[in-house]
Amino acid sequence: MRDDGSGGSGGGVDARLARRLVELRTEHGWSLEELARRSGVSRSTLSRAERQEISPTAATLNRLCAVYGRTLSVLLAEAESEPPQVVRADRQTVWRDDASGFTRRSVSPPAAGLRGEITQGTLLPGSDIAYDGPPVPGQEQHIWVLEGELEVTAEGVPHRLSAGDCLRFRLWGRSRFRCLGSAPARYAVVVVLP
Incomplete structure (x- = not known):
């Protein structure tokens, strides 16, 4: 140049x-x-x-x-290069952790110039996943339950969510996701970096 x-x-x-x-x-x-x-x-x-x-x-x-x-x-x-505007379903990365009963789909993956991303999580009944902390402290998260019941604990405070409910917060510390009930919990997570 x-x-x-x-x-x-x-x-x-x-x-x-x-x-x-x-x-x-x-x-x-x-x-x-x-x-x-x-x-x-x-x-x-x-x-x-x-x-x-x-x-x-x-x-x-x-x-x-x-x-x-x-x-x-x-x-x-x-x-x-610019990120694609449309991320086709068949191009979205899906990762499964069979041991914990967790599936993660990268709906809108991170890309240069964009601060947000969307993932979809599915937890089987009885599944319980804990995270020691966010990859980026202070990141904004919006968790929207699409199906089932989910308990999300953020910063030590548990929140019981049903289909249609949305929890939003900035995460600085530990978090935990638990599937409640007898059906899988499917939810969207929108992450916005600070």
């Missing part, structure tokens, strides 16, 4: 990189002025790069990566 002033095209990796730079700045809640202050890159250059008027130099990208806590390869990988 060169900052040759010739302007960027409307498609391809330059366009995706420009969008990713806008997304990162927005995720941090920074104005162009604030990003310029933090990175040492002029506001004008940042603005032109985000509008695809220029392709940023390696030095500019390196400064932005330092501010965003990424390597250049991670930033470029995030801009390399």
Whole structure:
């Protein structure tokens, strides 16, 4: 990528990189002025790069990566391709833990530039699964019971949920999922990273 002033095209990796730079700045809640202050890159250059008027130099990208806590390869990988808008049912990863009676379907898997994901869990009657903590402390979770009865314990507080009920919270510590009753419990989990 060169900052040759010739302007960027409307498609391809330059366009995706420009969008990713806008997304990162927005995720941090920074104005162009604030990003310029933090990175040492002029506001004008940042603005032109985000509008695809220029392709940023390696030095500019390196400064932005330092501010965003990424390597250049991670930033470029995030801009390399966009996640598919439609995740077909036959392409969703399904994982089973037969020992615990748990099945997990990745309905909307994590992807660069997206902060949320959706999984579907199914617990057989009597199944009980405990987690020591979330992979990312403070992550937001919404648990919507689709069928059956489920007990979810978050931060030491048990919640009994029936079909149609939704529990939402930010998870900092342990959690536990138990299937209640004689039928499987099927539920959706929406996770939003902080």
